Amino acid sequence: MPLPDDIAAFVADRDRLAVLAEYDVLDTPPEADFDDIVLVAATACTVPIxxxxxxxxxxxxxxxxxxxxxxELPVDQSICAHALARAEILIIPDLALDPRTRNGALVTGEPQGRFYAGAPLLAQGGLHRLGTLCVIDTVPRSGGLSREQALALEVLARHVVALLEPSRVARTTDPIPTLLLERRGTLLERAVQGAKEQARTQAAQEAGAVGTFEIDVASGTMSVSPEFCRIFGVPVTPNYVASLFEAAVVPEDRAVHSNHASRQDGSAATEVVYRIHRADDGRLRWINRRSRFERNDMDRVVRMVGTVMDITASRLATDRMGALLELGDRLREADTTEAVVSIVAEILGRTLDVDRAGYAVVDTPCGGFRVERDWTAPGTGSLVGNHPLDGFPATIQRLQRGRPLVSADVLSEVQLISDTASYQAIAVRGQITIPIIVAGDLVGVLFAHATEPRAWSMEEVAFAKGVADRADAALAKVRAETEQRMLNVELSHRLKNTLAMVQAIALQTLRPVTEQDAVKAFTSRLLALSKAHDVLLQQSWSAARIRVIVTGVLHGVGQAERFDVDGPDLSFGPRATLSLSLLLHELTTNAVKYGALSNAAGRVSVTWRVEGRGAEAAIHLAWRERDGPPVAEPSRRGFGSRLISMGLVGTGGVTVRYPSSGVEAVMTAPLSQVQQS
Incomplete structure (x- = not known):
């Protein structure tokens, strides 16, 4: 972060450095007097540093x-160098957004500073600037310092120099003036006491967030307190016209806010809640106003006096709690992935008042992500569809750690510089992105996007995490129910077809039998068997060996000699056993109808292997046909294709190819999930 030439020249000015040397302060040990001043400065300005x-x-x-x-810091990493070139306080509301400072060590590293205010240390009547007294916050402060805080910082900066003067005089004159030494102690005592008093007053005003006002009804002029000005985001001055604050009220709430007519006749409500857009930053704030009217001897309203309180924090906390309750109620009724994602995106976007919110499924092996549904504010484009991951390498790397990614401005974050162009393409400046991690893998993200830079509160991030937790649970429930329904329907369908065939054969074979009661008993037992199967589908099945599963399905087609089966002997859990049986049945049926088993020469290879160890172990099962008729990818995706795409454990991991030599399908799944009971 090289300094601009003019500032670098100012820092290196020989006269300034000569005066600094006279004070002989560099590399001196800590002193309690100076430690007291930084403590008071931090307290007065309500900052941590x-x-x-x-x-x-x-x-x-x-x-x-x-x-x-x-x-110490290298001078080219110094924020204070910029303050040194000014005679007055330098205020930077957000260090991460300011091109002069966004790459500085105090911003990109600890303490990750975001707000800065620095008062120069003026020596010899302001002719030379030795350094700064600065305060730093770890969150942006669009309002900067109040007038009182800025004044306190300037006073304390003067006292820093006053503390240094006796030492300088001691080296340049003899004897040491006793009066100057006494003045040093007196100045510090007064400075500390005054700053502490100011800090207490300021803290009380800001903690209460209560402003006072008095309106002269006839003229429409207002007398307002400093806190009133801070609440509405206007410069702190004692007098304003009431119409200025009336214009700040959002249009939907102007009916409840007072105006000139309702104040004149005394019909304005004395206690109301309304919303405003602050004058300085445009942010939406909730205001609680309490007031009363003062009348003259003729019972005419002459003044309206009262208080305003910024209740935004409590109101937003209530809204967020209500949103989570609404989310829970609505998700209980959602029975599809699309419904879950739509509900989650809408509530997240509406509650955080962002420009876009949604859920994306991440497929790292395939190098892409898909936004199934999103919610957008008017004028904001949708991201629904498929997108490549290679445009967001830094983002994905951070999300894979399992922690939320919170950015006030992605374009100013050094860690995301490789992703800048991709964020610009989708009009994202501020974001909260919550990763969804399953078995150590990034499988999805919940995101909230702002098209302009935005400072996020801890409460907003916590709300987004709460929404993500509920979304993840709801999606898992829907996936499980969907898989179960599909499997149940398919199994029931296949079993009923088989039983129907058995019944037809039995009726045909037993037609000459004169004892039809026995025939009816047999068919009724078949129906009972079908119903018993439906019940068994809801119970836990025992584990099975993979070779038994494979050979059992393949022998069912009566052409076992045309299969080449190879792989280690593994145990499959009940869920994977059911899935594998259905997958092989579907592939075998298709091979008999259209593929390698539809002629006399074709063969099928079924192999499997395990790669990795421990938690990283995964099974790879391959189905390959050869020497059959030429094949082509089907033009429509039926139930069988969807069933195959669910894979060994119902979560995908299937690649199907259609080379002219024959169909090839490779299924991959974590071994721990395949063997889960």
Whole structure:
């Protein structure tokens, strides 16, 4: 982060460095007086970090620190160097968005600073600037410092220099002026006491977030408190016109807000809740106003006085809790993946007031992700469809760690620089992306997108994680129910066809039998067997050996000699046993009708192997046909194709090819899931 030429020249100015050398402060041990000042500065400005620094030719050396321990920084990494070139306080609302500072060590590394305010340390009547007294926050502050906080920072910066003066005078004159030494202690005592008092007052105002106002009804002018100004995002001045704040109210709420007419006749509600857009940053805020009217001797309204309180935090917390309750209620009724994703996207996007929200299925082996459904604000494009992963390598790498990815502005994050073009293509600046991890693999993401930079609160991130947890559980439930229904239907269908054939054969064979009661008993037993099978499908089945499963299915077609079967002897759990049986049955049936088993020369190879060890072990099962008639990919996808695509454990992992030599299908699944009971 090289310094601009003008600032670099200012830092390296020989006269300035000569004056700095007179103070002989560099590389001196810590002193309690300076430690007190950074403590008071952090308290007064309500930030976690404060530093007293001096700028040498090639380094920023820290004399005192609070909240973050740092000794020195290279001058080209110095944020304070930018403040040094100014005679007044430098305020940077978001260090990660400012091109001067976004790559700085204090931003990209610890303490990951986002807000900065620095007052220069002015020596010799302001002719030379030695360094800065700065405060740093770990979250952006669009409102910067209040007037009182800025004043406190300037006063404390002057006292830093005042503390240094006795030492400088001691080296340049003799004897040491006793009055100056006494003044040092007095100045510090007054500064600390005054700053602490200011900090207490400011903290009380901001903690309560209560502003006061008084409106002269006849003229429409207002007298307002500093906190009132901060709530509405306007400069802190004592007087405004009421119409300015009326215009800030969102159109839907203007009916409940007072206006000139309702104040004149006293009909305005005295306690209301309404929404505004702040003047400085445009953010939506919830306001609770309480007021009363004052009347003259003729009972005419002359003044409206009252308080306003910013209740946004409590209101949003209530809304988020209500949204989670609504989500739970609606997900209980959802019975398809599309329904779950639509509900989740809508509630996430609406509650966080973002531009886009949705759910994407991630297929890392295939190098892509698919957005099934998303919710978008008016004017924002949808992402529904397939997308390549290679445009987001840094994003995927971070999500695979299993932690949420929260970005105020993706274009200013150094860690995501390789993905910048891809984010620009889909109009994303701010994001919350929650990874869905299954068995150590990234299988999906829940995302909330903002088209403009946005600072996310911890509460918003926690809400998104809560939505993701509920979405994951609902999707797992739908997948399980869908798989079970498909398998049940197919098994019942196949069993009924088989039993119907047995019944037809029995009736044909037993037609000459005179004892028809026995025939009826036999057919009724077949029907009972069919019903018993339906019941058994709901129970746990015992595990089976894979070779037994494979040979059992293949012998069913009466052409076992045309199969080449090879692989280690493994145990399959009941779910995988059922899936494999159905897959092989489907592949065998197709081979008999259209593939290698439809002529006299064709053969089929069924092989399987295990790769990896422990939790990483996976089974690969391959079906390959040869010497049959030429094949082509079917033009329509029927139930059988969908059944094959579900794979060994119902989660996919199937690749089907149609070379002219014959159909090839490879199925892959984690061994632990295949053997799960």
């Amino acid at each position: 404060a530093l007293i620094s001096f700028l040498d030719r090639d380094r920023q050396w820290v004399k005192a620190h609070h909240g973050h321990e740092v000794g």
